[in-house]
Amino acid sequence: MIPFELVEPRSLAKAIALLDPDDTSVRPIAGGTALMLMMKANVFQPTRLISLRRIEKRFSRIQAEADGGVRIGALATLGELERAAAVKRKLPVVAETLRILSNVRVRNVATVGGNLAHGDPHMDLPPVLMALGAGVGIVGPAGKRTLAVEDLFAGYYETVLARNELIAELHIPAQGARRAAYLKCTTGSADDWPALGVAVSLDAEGQAIRSARLVVSAATEKAMRLKSAEAVLAGAEVDDGVLARAGEAAVEEAEVISDVRGSAAYKRELLRVYVARAVRKALATKTRGRRP
Amino acid sequence: MSAAPRTIRFTLNGAAVSASVAPHHNLVEMLQQQFSLFGARESCGQGLCGCCTVLVDGRAVSACLFLAVFVDGTQVVTIEHLGAPERLSDVQEAFIEAGGFQCGFCTPGFVLMTHQLLDEHPDPNDDQIRDYLVGNLCRCAAYPEIVEAVKIAARKRKADAAV
Numbered sequence: 001m002i003p004f005e006l007v008e009p010r011s012l013a014k015a016i017a018l019l020d021p022d023d024t025s026v027r028p029i030a031g032g033t034a035l036m037l038m039m040k041a042n043v044f045q046p047t048r049l050i051s052l053r054r055i056e057k058r059f060s061r062i063q064a065e066a067d068g069g070v071r072i073g074a075l076a077t078l079g080e081l082e083r084a085a086a087v088k089r090k091l092p093v094v095a096e097t098l099r100i101l102s103n104v105r106v107r108n109v110a111t112v113g114g115n116l117a118h119g120d121p122h123m124d125l126p127p128v129l130m131a132l133g134a135g136v137g138i139v140g141p142a143g144k145r146t147l148a149v150e151d152l153f154a155g156y157y158e159t160v161l162a163r164n165e166l167i168a169e170l171h172i173p174a175q176g177a178r179r180a181a182y183l184k185c186t187t188g189s190a191d192d193w194p195a196l197g198v199a200v201s202l203d204a205e206g207q208a209i210r211s212a213r214l215v216v217s218a219a220t221e222k223a224m225r226l227k228s229a230e231a232v233l234a235g236a237e238v239d240d241g242v243l244a245r246a247g248e249a250a251v252e253e254a255e256v257i258s259d260v261r262g263s264a265a266y267k268r269e270l271l272r273v274y275v276a277r278a279v280r281k282a283l284a285t286k287t288r289g290r291r292p
Numbered sequence: 293m294s295a296a297p298r299t300i301r302f303t304l305n306g307a308a309v310s311a312s313v314a315p316h317h318n319l320v321e322m323l324q325q326q327f328s329l330f331g332a333r334e335s336c337g338q339g340l341c342g343c344c345t346v347l348v349d350g351r352a353v354s355a356c357l358f359l360a361v362f363v364d365g366t367q368v369v370t371i372e373h374l375g376a377p378e379r380l381s382d383v384q385e386a387f388i389e390a391g392g393f394q395c396g397f398c399t400p401g402f403v404l405m406t407h408q409l410l411d412e413h414p415d416p417n418d419d420q421i422r423d424y425l426v427g428n429l430c431r432c433a434a435y436p437e438i439v440e441a442v443k444i445a446a447r448k449r450k451a452d453a454a455v
Contacts, residue, residue, distance in 0.1 A: 001316045001318075002316065003295045003314060003315070003316045004295055004315055004316055005294040005295045005315065006294060006295075006315035006359070006361060007294060029359075032357065032358070032359060032362070033339060033354075033357045036318070036356075036357040036358075036359075037338055037339075037357070039316075040337060040338075048294075049315070051362075053362060079351070099423060102339075102427070103339070103340075103342075103426055103427025104352060104405070104408070104423065104424050104427060105339060105342070105345060105352045105353050105354045105405075105427055106339050106354065106357070106427070108351040108352060108353055109353050109354070109357070109358065190426075191340075191426055191427070
């Protein structure tokens, strides 16, 4: 890697002040697992990195809220999220997804905030968070703002964050009786980046769906909700016909792209199949929470 | 200029040490160049193969994806700390017993990941073994023997704990 400056501020405010809104070669670094790959490949050549590792400890905390929601500091590692009792108990789909995401060593280092800010459409956690209706707290020079995770991504490795804004925390709301599932399909080795990810969260009684949130990732240039497929599922009693129509609507709506992991035509076929499988999997999941 | 080397202090294999490292150097480079520790080696360079596994504050990391300056103030443990030729760790003994290697290039990483696994799950099931070892590649494909070695090591620990 080429040499660069590294600054290690002790506070979030100082870190934000050190970021440069106009210079693309200045970036924050937390765990660094994703950034290191880009720097090793010379895809990213920083002049200065602002390390977030020494900022206030509260930005790594994971807190269960009384209503069943969970608040997660952006610097919590994926491994800490995976092991958190509140996540295992209240958000089993998150714990299960972390288990099939990368490997133990990367999860020990990569952070929740970095996972989101990287804007990589192949990542497994963002589509799940979108299906769960999660939001992020963002801090910049002008103060704080909140944003739904589904509004965070602007394109391929792009987010709506300004260069001097940082994700400070993630909030996953209480899921009540909603049931969720995430499935991915890898076309290389089992632990390769996925060709497709599908996350779904359902409010359902038996096989009768009241409302659905359905998200596609990896096959598209950014993770995105598929609202036409959600509309097919809402109010429907699930059977093969409904799932076929939902799959069809998903394929119509998603702008699937070809890459080394499969052609667009192939991934559209995967999407059709995986929408049905994800819905079936969510419906087969036992509810953990009580209906409010 | 903060691109220049800086002095960091940390605990390496039980001893307090300091090192002068530039921000762009990774942990493998520092361990090899400044401490002549070659057990962690950069192989894939992408965190996929596990050959560069090192424990930082008790947690396994891919040292090839870890900036060296980030170990400032931490406890670092490498494969060299686990045992000596005359006094192997229980996991190292189990790998020999099961024949859990051929060329041995990947073995330090597998041994360290197994230590981490058994520290956190003393009686691991097959799922847990695969979860901890999925990020370690053995090009000799000694996988069945490696899984057996993990089970032998777990039994050894249980027997030792019972004594």
